[in-house]
Amino acid sequence: MASYDFTDIEHKWQKIWEDQRVFYATEDDPRPKFYNVQMYPYPSGDLHMGHLRNYTYTDLLTRYQKMRGYNVLAPMGWDSFGLPAENAAIQTGIHPRVFTEQRIAKMTEQLKRLGAVYDWSREVAAHTPEYYRWTQWLFLRFYEQGLAYKKNAPVNWCPKDQTVLANEQVVNGACERCGTPVERRDLEQWFFKITDYAQRLLDDLATLDKWPERVRIMQENWIGRSEGAEFTMHVADRPDLQFTVYTTRPDTIFGMTFVVLAPEHPLVETLVEGTEYDAEVHAFIDQVRRESEVERLSTEGDKRGMFIGAYAINPANDEPVPIFIADYVLMSYGTGAIMAVPAHDTRDFAFAKLHGLPIPVVIAPPGWDGSDLDEAYTGDGIMVNSGQFDGLRAPEEGVPAVTRWLEERGIGRASVQFRLRDWLISRQRYWGAPIPIVHCPNCGEVAVPDDQLPVLLPDIEDYAPQGRSPLAAVPEFVNTTCPECGGAAERETDTMDTFVDSSWYFLRYTDPKNEQLPFARDKVDYWMPIDQYIGGVEHAVLHLLYARFFTKVLHDLDMLGFQEPFTALFTQGMLTKDGAKMSKSKGNVVAPDPYYERYGADAIRLYELFIGPPTDDAVWSDRGVEGTARFLDRVWRLGTETTDPVDRDEEPRDVEIRKAAHRTLAKVTGDIDRFAFNTAVAALMEFNNALMTYVREGARKETFTDVYDLLLLMLAPMAPHVAHELWERTGHETMLATESWPSFDPALVVEDVVTMVIQVNGKVRDRVEVPADIGEDEAVEMAIGRDKIRSWTEGKQIRKVIARPPKLINIVVG
RNA sequence: GCGGGCGUAGCCGAAUUGGCAUAGGCGCCAGACUUAGGAUCUGGUGGGCGCAAGCCCAAUGUGGGUUCGAGUCCCACCGCCCGCACCA
Known part of the structure; x- marks a missing residue:
């Protein structure tokens, strides 16, 4: 249906770009660098239109920034470890490597078919020994620093996948991948100590001004810093026993009427041992432990817990308060123990009501009449019933005052807590990088020496x-010798979370063939940080936080010279169809093949750009592709059919079309810079419509050539195949991809005559063409003198005139 | 519950700093070319009046407010989406 053979053209130019290595990059280039990276994909096999949208954005930027004069590096790689390949292997018996590499080959083909260009010499894949050797090497550096450690921990266990899940992989209490309710189990697990970096990860978010604010906020919430105090409490009649509680509201300490320990708190065992509560408490603990997250969530609002027969002393007033255990207190946060102040905490309030505990008010709400509260009051107020602190404003005066008092008495101190937990990196799975540790009966846990990697x-x-x-279950793997004593030893059999692989792949791109190190300092410092990182918002807290953590650790190890890996981040919207995200499992994917055959790669690319604001979700529409295909067809015909431009002197019409071209150029340049690709395409369409009219009414040869060249230059990053072919056919000997992005002529963009709007009482009543440099007095005079305006102001008094020449005059009458 | 965002034409969307609302595309209607058109081109496409040039009016989820002027800023409400979710 198109008037040109796009398939031939696509093959031709894709081959030229690759054979001539047009988009391959080196470090000795004098131009400023631009490191352009899209989050490397999991090789799932088939790309659908939703994927193509993202690749189109990245490719547009690669081509655009090259034309802008940058030394652009746009590499590609594969997040090729992970569960799907392993699950497929279980089902089909095909080795995960074979399965994965087939898919990589297929996806590579599909990327090339879109016309996406990369420096393929830098391709990396997480599953290759050449790559995971260095993942293991980096693990060992973390291990040396005490940032990788093993501990027995209650973990999220997916009974279907038979593996441990990170907190982030648990969604609403179910396995992110298969949806099975998650159970809790105790296992020996490897962790990365990301909590050591919590404060820096939080602080440096402020420097990421080219990140979407929502992503920064999500990370901020995920890190979850809170300030408060912790202090020691003694068990009544047991001077040998004490525990620490953490609170963000030390100013409410006089309102404490009980304390709550997490069921797993180590002191619980000691307190109930041999008492009448022993059996019942253990039954409760067992129940809570075995409960899945789903079951715990389903009981929200009904806080379960029990008195364990002991009392603690409130250090503020020396009153004994009962000790409870309850499932709403978590061992993994703070100290695993809280002071409960029912009057001023909604959870404590609910628990106190349930167990008939007193609820004394210690922070008086404004206008409080001394009566009981119907619900917890968590707002600002005046401290009451709080001894020497009565009358202080809370929390702003009360918190520091009480904290100081606790410090002076030597029982407490100010304390900062983070919601962020250490990163659980071990997986009981095959298809991942083995953790390079050996367990020796004599030497204990021993790191595999670097020279024995991978x-x-x-x-x-x-x-x-x-x-x-x-x-x-593989003796040849497990049985080894201890690197230290040479005796028989066993290998660690856990593998690493794929988020470890993806926390540094962008560093490897800068020096992909290095056999001495994961990357050389000079190369990584040349390319990094990434100037533009593009990916899905689903990675807002996982991958993006881990990659930031890695960067900071490697910075501290002096392996690189920057603190943040991603200068600018762009998160694109999803492509939806039938009201859902396009995905294989939903069965609503739009496969690109028929569209390649019918409309060609450029029409697809252009529609992906035109479909809507890149940050927003968009709905796929077949009609839309037809529209961009029609547009390209018109561009093609303008360039190839005889339009009979003639040599003649320049007329006003010719100047007008040149002005339109330069205004379009200014618009498109600005739009690309602010990621408004949809309006950039619209501007090109609008200009093309104007150009068709111009040609129909008789074109001047020189003018047409000039503006048509501009059109092709602007189209080059968006619809590269057609643009390149037309560039060649219209007689250029250079390759379009290596041309400079044109700069617009300011004289042609500035309008010398503009339409001035004349309003009466804010309503548009007239428009008039005026010189752009019209003075205020002259503009007002002209506006008031217009017949149409007179008919509106007649008989009324002009009270005020707002003048914004040359755009607008507003006459206020009354 | 807490945090963030969105609501414009029949549909997708534009309006970058408070200044001509509705660009561009889709769809639809009419016409041209044509044996034919689901190709292509031209024109139209909120409402009312008018043969027409044109004139007037309404409208950006709802209701208020600030302003000479509000899609844009403020307040309340309705609806939808996303993230976190017992973090003391």
């Missing part, structure tokens, strides 16, 4: 997990 993933027969890594 610890290779062996080929195995049975991938099915049985509560431990499939690697544990």
Whole structure:
């Protein structure tokens, strides 16, 4: 249906770009660098229109920034470890490597078909020994720093996938991947100590001014810093026993009427041992422990807990308060113990009501009459019933005053807590990078020496997990010798979370073939930080936080010279169809193949750009592609059909079309810079419409050539195949991709005659063409003198005239 | 519950700093070309009046407010979306 053979053209130019290595980059280029990266994908096999949208954005920027004069690096790689390949292997028996590499090959083809260009010499894939060797090497550096450690921990366990999940992989109490309700189990697990970096990860968010604010806010909430105080409490009649509580509201300490320990709190055992509460408490603890997250969530609002037969002393007033355990207090946050102030905490209030505990008010709400509260009051107020602190404003005066008092008495101090937990990186899975640790009966836990890396993933027969890594069933892998004593030892059989792989791949791109180090300092410092990072908002807190953490650790190890990896971040919207995100599992994917055949790659790209604001979700529409295909067809015909431009002197019409071209150029340049690709395409369409009219009414040869060249230059990053072909056919000997992005002529963009709007009482009543440099007095005079305006002002008094020449005059009458 | 965002034509959307609301596309209507058109081109496409040039009016989820002037700023409400979710 198109009037040109786009398939031939696409093949031709894709081959030229690759064969001539047009988009390959080196570090010795004198131009300023621009490092342009899209989050490397999991090789799922088939790209759909939703994926193509993202690749189109990245590719547009690669081509645009090159034309803008930058030394652009746009690499591509694969997040190729992970569960799907392993699950497929369990089902089909195909080795995950074979499965993965077939898909990588397929996706590479599909990217090339779109016309997306990369420096393929820098391709990385997480599953290759050449890559995971360095993932293991980096693990060892973390290990040396005490940033990688093993501990027994209650973990999220997916009974279907038979593996441990990170907190982030648990969605509404269910496994993110398969939806199975998650259970809790105790296992020995490897962690990265990201909490050591919590404050810096929080502080440096402020420097990321080219990140979407919502992503910064999400990370801020995820890190979850809170300020308060912790202090020691003694158990009544047991001077040997004490525990620490954490609170953000030390100013409410006089309102404490009970304390709550997490069921897992170590002191609980001691307190109930041999008492009448022993059996009942243990039954409760067992129940809570075994409960899945789903079950816990379903009981929200009904806070379960019990008195355990002991009392603690409130250090503020020396009153004994009962000790409870309850499931709403978590061992993993703060100290695992809280002072409960029912009057001023909604959870404590609910719990106190349930157990008939007193609810004394210590922060008086404004206008409080001394009566009981119907609900917890958490707002500002005046301290009452609080001894020497009565009358202070809370929390702003009360918190520091009480905290100081606790410090002076030597029982407490100011304390900062983070919601962020350490990053659980071990997986009881096959398809990941083995953790390079050996367990020796004599030497204990021993790091595999650097020169013995990589610890290779062996080929195995049975991938099915049985509560431990499939690697544990491979004696040739497990049995080894201790690097320190040379005796018999066993390898660690857990593998690493794929988020470890993806926390540094963008560093490897800068020096992908290095066999001495993961990357050389000079190369990483040349390319990094990434100037433009593009990816889905679903990675707002996971990948993006981990990658920031890695960068900071490697900075502290003096391996690189920057603190933040991603200068600018862009998160694109999803493509939806039938009201849902396009995905294989929903069965609503739009496969690109028929569209390539019918409309060509450029029409698809252009529609992906035109479909709506890049940050917003968009709905796929077949009609939309037809529209952009029609547009390209018109551009093609303008460039190839005889339009009979003639040599003649320049007329006003010719100047007008040149002005239109330059205004469009200014608009498109600005729009690309602010990621408004949809309006950039609209501007090109509008200009093309004007150009068709111009040609129909008789074109001047020189003018037409000039403005048509501009059109092709602007189209080059968006619809590269057609633009390149037309550039060649219209007689240019250079390649369009290596041309400079044109700069607009300011004289042609500035309008010398503009339409001035004349309003009466804010309503538009007339318009008049005026010189752009018209003076205020002259503009007002002209406005008032217009016949049409007179008919509105006649018989009324002009009270005020707002003049904004040359755009607007507003006459206020009354 | 807490945090963030969105609501404009029949549909997708534009309006960048408070200044001509509705650009561009889709769809629809009419016409031209044509054996034919689901190709292409031209014109139209909120409402009212008018043969017409044109004139007038209404409208940006709802209701208020600030302002000479509000899609844009403020307040309340309605609806939808996203993130977090017992973090003391």
